[in-house]
Amino acid sequence: MRGPRETIGMNLATRQSLLLMSKRSCKSSQRKHLRRRATEILNRRIERLKEEMKEVSKEQESIRKGQREVKDKLEMVELECVQLRRETDFITQQSLNTQLRLSLMFQILKAREVNNFTQAAALTQILREVIAKQSKEE
Template identity: 50%
Template sequence: MPVTTLSWRSSKFAAAKKMRSRESKRDHQQKKRRLTNLNLRMKMLRVEMEEISEDQKKIKEGQRLVREKFEAIELECEQLRKETVLITQQSVSTQIRLTLMFQILKARENHDFSKASQLTCVLRELIAREK
């Protein structure tokens, strides 16, 4: 084989090797760039997830406070209902006593003392039951 063929082949081999080396470096740089971008996106996602987690905690706390206030309001409403029923009962009782007293006065006015006596006994029993 002549020397020129060998040098031509080795120079062709060397050129191909250089080209593969450049492609390999370019591929490596692209992979590195993609990895850097991926890492950057991952960091951003972690930050967003952290913010979302904080927001969820705040929402949960707000819901807890609203629930507590709602329960307090319900308790207060129940107490008001009980007081309203009590006041209504007292009002009815007062109305009955006033009616009895008025009937006692009318009976005395009409000189019906036996009826007045009966009504007075009824009024006394009613007052005794209430105590």
């Protein structure tokens, strides 16, 4: 490029074309700088997003692990619930059996009180059969 004194002797058209070329090269370098700046900003955003995605992945894995633990605990609670139902049913059945035996014994005592030994013998036989049947079931 020429210095300021050399441009004085040039005609107006030449000076304007030099000025235009100077502006263009300035705009071109400015564009390059802006493009480079935009690329840097974009790259920083991409890096930030990648780090955020890593954090989200870690959180999701933690959530999955927690869900697995909750699922395992829930299954254990359900198994305990089933076991408790079985035990409750067994206790209820035992209670009914005991109630039946007591009822038969009470009827036997009443029959003996009124000297009805035939009925007492029949009830005693029934009581023996009920006890034998309950023993086989257990």
